[in-house]
Amino acid sequence: xxxxxxxxxxxxxxxxxxxxxxxxxxxxxxxxxxxxxxxxxxxxxxxxxxxxxxxxxxxxxxxxxxxxxxxxxxxxxxxxxxxxxxxxxxxxxxxxxxxxxxxxxxxxxxxxxxxxxxxxxxxxxxxxxxxxxxxxxxxxxxxxxxxxxxxxxxxxxxxxxxxxxxxxxxxxxxxxxxxxxxxxxxxxxxxxxxxxxxxxxxxxxxxxxxxxxxxxxxxxxxxxxxxxxxxxxxxxxxxxxxxxxxxxxxxxxxxxxxxxxxxxxxxxxxxxxxxxxxxxxxxxxxxxxxxxxxxxxxxxxxxxxxxxxxxxxxxxx
Amino acid sequence: xxxxxxxxxxxxxxxxxxxxxxxxxxxxxxxxxxxxxxxxxxxxxxxxxxxxxxxxxxxxxxxxxxxxxxxxxxxxxxxxxxxxxxxxxxxxxxxxxxxxxxxxxxxxxxxxxxxxxxxxxxxxxxxxxxxxxxxxxxxxxxxxxxxxxxxxxxxxxxxxxxxxxxxxxxxxxxxxxxxxxxxxxxxxxxxxxxxxxxxxxxxxxxxxxxxxxxxxxxxxxxxxxxxxxxxxxxxxxxxxxxxxxxxxxxxxx
Numbered sequence: 148x149x150x151x152x153x154x155x156x157x158x159x160x161x162x163x164x165x166x167x168x169x170x171x172x173x174x175x176x177x178x179x180x181x182x183x184x185x186x187x188x189x190x191x192x193x194x195x196x197x198x199x200x201x202x203x204x205x206x207x208x209x210x211x212x213x214x215x216x217x218x219x220x221x222x223x224x225x226x227x228x229x230x231x232x233x234x235x236x237x238x239x240x241x242x243x244x245x246x247x248x249x250x251x252x253x254x255x256x257x258x259x260x261x262x263x264x265x266x267x268x269x270x271x272x273x274x275x276x277x278x279x280x281x282x283x284x285x286x287x288x289x290x291x292x293x294x295x296x297x298x299x300x301x302x303x304x305x306x307x308x309x310x311x312x313x314x315x316x317x318x319x320x321x322x323x324x325x326x327x328x329x330x331x332x333x334x335x336x337x338x339x340x341x342x343x344x345x346x347x348x349x350x351x352x353x354x355x356x357x358x359x360x361x362x363x364x365x366x367x368x369x370x371x372x373x374x375x376x377x378x379x380x381x382x383x384x385x386x387x388x389x390x391x392x393x394x395x396x397x398x399x400x401x402x403x404x405x406x407x408x409x410x411x412x413x414x415x416x417x418x419x420x421x422x423x424x425x426x427x428x429x430x431x432x433x434x435x436x437x438x439x440x441x442x443x444x445x446x447x448x449x450x451x452x453x454x455x456x457x458x459x460x461x462x463x464x
Numbered sequence: 465x466x467x468x469x470x471x472x473x474x475x476x477x478x479x480x481x482x483x484x485x486x487x488x489x490x491x492x493x494x495x496x497x498x499x500x501x502x503x504x505x506x507x508x509x510x511x512x513x514x515x516x517x518x519x520x521x522x523x524x525x526x527x528x529x530x531x532x533x534x535x536x537x538x539x540x541x542x543x544x545x546x547x548x549x550x551x552x553x554x555x556x557x558x559x560x561x562x563x564x565x566x567x568x569x570x571x572x573x574x575x576x577x578x579x580x581x582x583x584x585x586x587x588x589x590x591x592x593x594x595x596x597x598x599x600x601x602x603x604x605x606x607x608x609x610x611x612x613x614x615x616x617x618x619x620x621x622x623x624x625x626x627x628x629x630x631x632x633x634x635x636x637x638x639x640x641x642x643x644x645x646x647x648x649x650x651x652x653x654x655x656x657x658x659x660x661x662x663x664x665x666x667x668x669x670x671x672x673x674x675x676x677x678x679x680x681x682x683x684x685x686x687x688x689x690x691x692x693x694x695x696x697x698x699x700x701x702x703x704x705x706x707x708x709x710x711x712x713x714x715x716x717x
Contacts, residue, residue: 249613269619279614282711283632293618296628326712344618 193261194222195380196246196271196348201255202405203241214405215241216252221399221408225347228374228381230391232438233401234445239384242406243350246382247273259348269293272341273350277357279337280325286336287312287321293344311339314373331362338370342377351383355390364422367393371419388438392431393422400437403445410437494676501679502686509683514668519687521663522653525581529588530649534642537593541600542626555601558594566591566652570659584656591652592645599641603634636707643700650692665691 201219204212215238223229233239244250246257248267257264259271272293273279280289287308294304312318315335325333334354341349355363371394374381385391391398398412412434416426479499486498493501509515544550544558569590573583607630615629657666665684672680707713 244613247617249616267616267619267621271617273613273617275610275614278608278610281611281614281629281633283635283707292620292628296619296624324710324712340618 195225196223197258217405230395234442237401238406269344271348272346276353348380389431403441497679505683522665533592537596540597545601545604587656592649595645599638603637606637
């Protein structure tokens with residue numbers, strides 16, 4: 148865990164930013180398998196995705212300043228599956244939009260492989276909760292879209308479309324339009340479309356929130372399998388703590404407005420996991436206990452303001 | 465089948481009433497043309513190619529004007545909707561300009577372009593440009609933001625974003641505006657042709673007037689209606705139905 152320069156190969160860029168205080172030292176270990184794992188997760192010399200002191204404030208319609216996110220620091224290793232949970236209105240979706248480059252933070256930086264991002268890039272693909280697919284295109288054309296924008300030649304596009312549709316078990320539906328598919332199938336198309344551009348990082352914004360329980364369980368299994376097959380880095384936002392513990396290597400808990408990292412829970416349970424595993428339930432319990440205060444604050448604000456304290460991410464198109 | 469029958473009955477009655485009134489000879493034929501008189505005009509007009517030529521000339525003019533309007537209008541609409549400042553200033557101006565019948569531009573168009581095709585083109589464009597612009601502006605606002613975000617996220621930007629994402633995403637929201645733009649273009653053209661003697665359906669209609677041939681006037685009116693209906697009811701309806709099928713929207717009627 149030494150950061151002394153002699154341990155870093157000369158060819159690797161040395162991170163310019165100082166080690167992050169706070170968020171790491173507060174990690175809590177949970178689950179029986181977590182024994183022996185260091186509490187402080189050492190970021191490799193360059194994290195796959197790094198958030199540095201991200202703050203974001205809005206001006207509301209009434210003219211008040213609203214601090215949505217405050218000093219968020221997060222280092223995600225390559226190949227890691229990180230889940231972000233928090234009450235509604237904590238800015239967790241906004242955080243993903245920032246990572247996707249669809250929005251800029253008021254202050255702070257988003258780094259990918261140590262370099263600040265320049266707007267959206269196909270190295271980071273965002274999967275939306277719903278409606279992110281293009282209804283005027285067929286399933287195959289949707290999956291092909293990112294590759295077409297990248298200028299990949301047609302034969303290769305076709306090959307990859309087939310490959311990724313098989314991966315999500317939708318090979319038979321390549322000619323269907325989006326409205327002809329069920330909710331679960333749509334999210335599988337979204338996953339295939341995201342994977343087809345071969346991004347290093349998948350950003351998932353409550354992708355299974357609108358699905359029924361059985362479909363969601365099934366997609367959890369599939370996502371876990373795809374993740375371990377492809378070795379992608381996944382940052383997954385959800386309000387469902389069980390889902391976060393079932394999927395993530397690490398669960399980040401955000402506070403309610405302003406969104407700050409409240410705590411971090413490494414999840415060292417063996418995979419494949421299931422939502423019904425007692426260990427998952429136990430671990431989720433711990434996270435939930437801390438989340439409860441934030442939910443109460445969120446509900447209180449909702450009650451006081453008479454409106455849902457929800458901030459829609461992504462101002463511009 | 466039932467529908468076709470209803471049409472036949474309705475138009476049969478209409479035609480029958482017209483024929484009956486003409487047969488009663490309450491008014492002289494030069495005031496109240498007869499159906500067979502109009503039929504003879506139509507037959508003769510197509511036979512000696514007058515109508516074919518007039519239709520071809522008018523269609524060419526309206527298509528040129530309409531296509532320019534659509535391209536310009538889409539760019540303008542996107543531009544205006546891209547900033548709050550433009551939307552408030554230019555957007556407001558466009559809305560107020562829309563109440564101006566495009567033929568009001570005719571005197572200026574004559575001064576600027578002379579008595580030429582370009583003057584007609586200008587009036588046609590002024591007729592439909594505003595509808596298309598406003599429709600595009602509105603469509604961009606109605607279109608779910610998520611499509612633009614997803615497009616940019618998947619690597620589309622600039623023209624590619626417009627062509628592959630924003631345009632198809634906004635089509636269901638602007639198709640009625642495009643239709644309205646067409647209707648305005650068509651009306652502006654006919655009006656301008658009635659003022660400017662150089663072929664086209666409007667001129668043929670005015671020729672009927674000059675010869676006090678009301679049968680010819682009605683025959684050309686029928687042609688104008690028929691073409692408007694074909695474009696509206698066949699081309700735009702087809703486009704709408706196509707979009708509804710793709711998007712899975714419920715049919716409008």
